[in-house]
Amino acid sequence: MAISLKDVAEHAGVSVKTVSNVVNGYRHVTPATRQRVQQVIDELGYRPNLTARHLRKGRTGIIALALPELGNPYFAELADAVINYAAGLDLIVLLDHTYGRRDQEVLFAQGFRARLIDGLILSPIELENEDLLARGHDAPLVLLGEREYEAPYDHIAIDNVAAARTATRHLLDLGRRRIAFIGARHGRSRQPAHLRLRGWRETVTAAGAAADDALVAGTDGYTRRDGAQAMARLLDSGTAPDAVFCYNDLIAIGAMRTLTERGLRVPEDVAVVGFDDIEEGRYCTAALTTIAPHKQAIARAAVDALLARLEGGAEGAVESRRVRPGFALVPRESTLGRP
Amino acid sequence: MAISLKDVAEHAGVSVKTVSNVVNGYRHVTPATRQRVQQVIDELGYRPNLTARHLRKGRTGIIALALPELGNPYFAELADAVINYAAGLDLIVLLDHTYGRRDQEVLFAQGFRARLIDGLILSPIELENEDLLARGHDAPLVLLGEREYEAPYDHIAIDNVAAARTATRHLLDLGRRRIAFIGARHGRSRQPAHLRLRGWRETVTAAGAAADDALVAGTDGYTRRDGAQAMARLLDSGTAPDAVFCYNDLIAIGAMRTLTERGLRVPEDVAVVGFDDIEEGRYCTAALTTIAPHKQAIARAAVDALLARLEGGAEGAVESRRVRPGFALVPRESTLGRP
DNA sequence: TTGAAAGCGCTAACAC
């Protein structure tokens, strides 16, 4: 049996309350008492039982972060940022995977792990508005990422349309006229990619460049393999783009792989832009030009928003926030070529 | 206030015990009662308070997985595997970072988060044997990775020497004679890399190939940047290797980047082998030949070992296990060239 | 400043 407050109290000849006061750094304790208690704590190797504390306080200091998957470096890097920032605030982060599956996302949104966690940060892919509205009054929820909802929850996301415009304009500025877009999801109307797709379409259209559907390649998911396959389809269909803007870096990396295999040069024949600024992109043979969302800022905003809800009390108390962290275009070899 | 067992009991006109029985799927409950209780549960939206359950049971069902960092895809992929396998066993995984820093590793080994977690899986980098021996009788601990300790803890790791031999032999078989090793850590004697270094040294020596120290390049860490810098130093020093075996895939990717920048071809001029089989390696311009540790098997072994301790009771009850999951050489373009 | 006692929500004995 482990050592409890009571054990310490008995050994020190004081009450549990006093020990509790010492453990929690309460002010009004005689230095003498404090020292004696502290000594017994050290001797016995007492560790407070967090579970009991949680039960009593009604809060656990644990928040969940539900992401599609860690296999995508963007999410791994983001998770890293959230965990770090939260740790500085004495919050523990419980990481969960949804695999971008609606049933999983609904599970978390509905309050899976209720009362183990104080709140949830969720990055949805397939979740629908109705799923969110059907949510009971559980722990606070903060939404992350490019899906848009009409529900009263805080939402942290960069301006995806603006970022897509920036990326596309960069390609136009380099003289490219047949810019493809890879990553629209097959046959889904309100898909995650629609904001970036819109930014692309608006910009190419405004510039009088090609904007036909033949330049838009769908994918099943968001992996390197999806990118490689989509690029292959694009080339096989005879579309012959001189640039591609990809939904994310992984897709871009897959696309570059296909281009290389087909004997096409990046960027001379086809320029490539990704999205996410994952570390990996910097080490590609043609280092990847990309949109860099400010991950630290995203992490900070998400945790802060959750914390505000936690402190703020009731759901409706504060109006739902819409935070737009910054982003930047990072031009590299995949569009500029080797210096 | 949230709905508790008691609330449900009152509404259903039964005792808390009965509700508890229903919630826990206890057998001996009349179907009629069960149905009535279940209905009230649904109506009221009752969710069991996990914290209270944990306190009562003395177990939380939460295990911690302390890894250096998620930024290394190998660890991200491993974490993914552990989380999934654990979920199937109704275990929640709490992910923590040590950044390969000894103080952080000691913290976890000493029982940080004691009594929040039932046990710990730790992948140490800098941790020393003495740190482990100084450990109190806290939650069970399972060690992961290539560091070796003389302490009574379960240890899961592939046979690193054998794996390094396989990788090196592969290069020898391709006719390479000046095989460099990148990733020995600067000026550390009992460094993590020493097993792989040994495998390399034994194999090149046995083959009568070059094994001089000029072919061994140290790094500060295990990132792409470390690999790029080490490769540059190797080339600048006039060593002129015709192959490199890298401590891990990230280092290999960084090394390939430098080779490309210097106008050297992979594998024609320099063949490259990595270690870890991260997804990223498959999409490099010269797809990376690598050693693939069986991550699923590692994850399974680690969780199983921890679970065995959890069930088995006392620390000394079971002898400490040494599990060696399998590995495989995956030859790709970075040694074989394009088909 | 410190002590005594109640109770957070749940499960495990034990009674009925």
Added chain:
DNA sequence: GTGTTAGCGCTTTCAA
């Protein structure tokens, strides 16, 4: 098959 009760270890009134 179901109800009653005690208590997991902690914090928090309320007294002293």
